[in-house]
Amino acid sequence: MINKGITTHSFNNYFIDGDKGNGLMMGYCSVNEKLIKENVYKMYDIYLDFLKI
Numbered sequence: 001m002i003n004k005g006i007t008t009h010s011f012n013n014y015f016i017d018g019d020k021g022n023g024l025m026m027g028y029c030s031v032n033e034k035l036i037k038e039n040v041y042k043m044y045d046i047y048l049d050f051l052k053i
Helices: 033-052
Strands: none
């Protein structure tokens, strides 16, 4: 899913043998620390907006 510039993938996409429950996989391999912090705050803001619905 792409929402407001953040790409997410279902946790279940990472398993071969079926449903492993709910979750979100985030990968920050080779991303600088400043960019990680900016995106975590961005996800927080998106989550707060979601809760208002």
